[in-house]
Amino acid sequence: MTAYLITSVSVVGAAPTDLLIRDRVVAEVGPGLTAPDATVIDGTGLVALPGLVDLHTHLREPGREDAETVESGSRAAALGGYTAVCAMANTSPVADTAGVVEQVWRLGREANLVDVQPIGAVTVGLAGERLAELGAMADSAARVRIFSDDGHCVADPKLMRRALEYVKAFDGIIAQHAEEPRLTEGAQMHEGEVSTRLGLIGWPAVAEEAIIARDVLLAEHVGSRLHVCHVSTAGSVEVLRQAKARGVRVTAEVTPHHLLLTDVKAETYDPVFKVNPPLRTAADVTALRAALADGVIDVIATDHAPHAVEDKECEWAYARPGMLGLETALSIALDVLGPQWDLIAERMSRTPARIAGLTGHGVDPAPGVPANLTVIDPAARRTIEPAELASRSRNTPYARMTLPGRIVATFLRGEPTVLDGKATK
Structure with missing residues (x-):
């Protein structure tokens, strides 16, 4: 299982810090973390949420x-x-x-x-x-x-x-x-x-x-x-x-x-x-x-x-x-x-x-917590194009509207389901 180090990310709006994901959990949270074996994600300007x-x-x-x-x-x-x-x-x-x-x-x-x-x-x-x-x-x-x-x-x-x-x-x-x-x-x-x-x-x-x-x-x-x-x-x-x-x-x-x-x-x-x-x-x-x-x-x-x-x-x-x-x-x-x-x-x-009653979900990223989290770029803006949605259907009321925020990454028990805004599988 790959480790991930998200650097300079704001956890639920707090001051920027580093967040290390390893073995399905958030292993460490704090400034100046290092992990030579980890894939690094630059979290500057990003917000991590449960x-x-x-x-x-x-x-x-x-x-x-x-x-x-x-x-x-x-x-x-x-x-x-x-x-x-x-x-x-x-x-x-x-x-x-x-x-x-x-x-x-x-x-x-x-x-x-x-x-x-x-x-x-x-x-x-x-x-x-x-x-x-x-x-x-x-x-x-x-x-x-x-x-x-x-x-x-x-x-x-x-x-x-x-x-x-x-x-x-x-x-x-x-x-x-x-x-x-x-x-x-x-x-x-x-x-x-x-x-x-x-x-x-x-x-x-x-x-x-x-x-x-x-x-x-x-x-x-x-x-x-x-x-x-x-x-x-x-x-x-x-x-x-x-x-x-x-x-x-x-x-x-x-x-x-x-x-x-x-x-x-x-x-x-x-x-x-x-x-x-x-x-x-x-x-x-x-x-x-x-x-x-x-x-x-x-x-x-x-x-x-x-x-x-x-x-x-x-x-x-x-x-x-x-x-x-x-x-x-x-x-x-x-x-x-x-x-x-x-x-x-x-x-x-x-x-x-x-x-x-979903154990392991809805918990803010912290050491020892299951790594179920999402990372958003709040400064980004995107125009909704129905053809680009992952759903099999296209009935979005927001077609061609420009909305704030872009999901950069989503992790399910430490494994990325989304990286750089794209589904991993």
């Missing part, structure tokens, strides 16, 4: 390998600075059994680009009618701890309560896609002034807020762990703020696109901007950014949702919702938050690793 962890990734395999595979999605993740991703269950077949989650887990191990942690479905076939094999998935080799029907809401309150009660036995988490389906039938975008002007059926904010309010009450009653996926409205922020003040065991995530883009993008009728939950208003974006800064929202999660060309390059009404996110998330965070490196590390690495 490897990023994504709680919300769609890898599409099994079933939609035309859009993404575990390997291609893992490569995209590594190029985005990630060392671990949690793979959502809406595959085909659905990851609702021990066999399917173990398949995804093994594909991740074979690719060996990031640690792929499967998320199991809450209900059989994501149908919302009966619980999936939660215990069997938890006891499988994949050791599933997060369960979600993402893409569908667990709308039945009785079933949601049962799921929360079941996972409490092993300190598991139900991750809810908060959408009251009876309020969003036929919805095409955020319900508001823009949808009225365009004549498109709106997706009201209250459809999200009502489910979050219900579920925090259920989680409080049961004493179980709830995670809210892709929070998108100012009202949801206030529901979460009140729940956390009461001590409810709830965490929440926001996506990069909900931190940057608004429903005005729908005026282009470009289906790349169609997403679920939809892009909201500028006021919602402001509230989400404030909640991320003060900790009401715990995590930035990508909701990386690759789609094949025929599912996106069509009329708005027929397009599948979703956007790519893994290769651009850190740049969006840097654009939105600025160089607040400790906050970025907290929201994109430490906290998601802690929520998912």
Whole structure:
């Protein structure tokens, strides 16, 4: 195994120092290090962060390998600075059994680009009618701890309560896609002034807020762990703020696109901007950014949702919702938050690793720590070209946008998955 010496690098925004990686761990951190056998990386002007962890990734395999595979999605993740991703269950077949989650887990191990942690479905076939094999998935080799029907809401309150009660036995988490389906039938975008002007059926904010309010009450009653996926409205922020003040065991995530883009993008009728939950208003974006800064929202999660060309390059009404996110998330965070490196590390690495229970991830580079880390050049700027992305899909909302930051290197247990901005395999 090759040793690597990163010289004059800032660790999470601190003063420049040297960082030696050897035998899968960070061996030494300090100025003036020497290691004749090590490959030297000049870290001048660069920042080292704990490897990023994504709680919300769609890898599409099994079933939609035309859009993404575990390997291609893992490569995209590594190029985005990630060392671990949690793979959502809406595959085909659905990851609702021990066999399917173990398949995804093994594909991740074979690719060996990031640690792929499967998320199991809450209900059989994501149908919302009966619980999936939660215990069997938890006891499988994949050791599933997060369960979600993402893409569908667990709308039945009785079933949601049962799921929360079941996972409490092993300190598991139900991750809810908060959408009251009876309020969003036929919805095409955020319900508001823009949808009225365009004549498109709106997706009201209250459809999200009502489910979050219900579920925090259920989680409080049961004493179980709830995670809210892709929070998108100012009202949801206030529901979460009140729940956390009461001590409810709830965490929440926001996506990069909900931190940057608004429903005005729908005026282009470009289906790349169609997403679920939809892009909201500028006021919602402001509230989400404030909640991320003060900790009401715990995590930035990508909701990386690759789609094949025929599912996106069509009329708005027929397009599948979703956007790519893994290769651009850190740049969006840097654009939105600025160089607040400790906050970025907290929201994109430490906290998601802690929520998912991913040992060895989300730990700042220090002697003896597993060498799961990413190195970024914050001064660099890059123009996003869809054809250059590692994902099999091209549905990025940031096409031809110039964004700050460039991933220089990513290390998974001491082995580089990215060097000089390029995938190593």
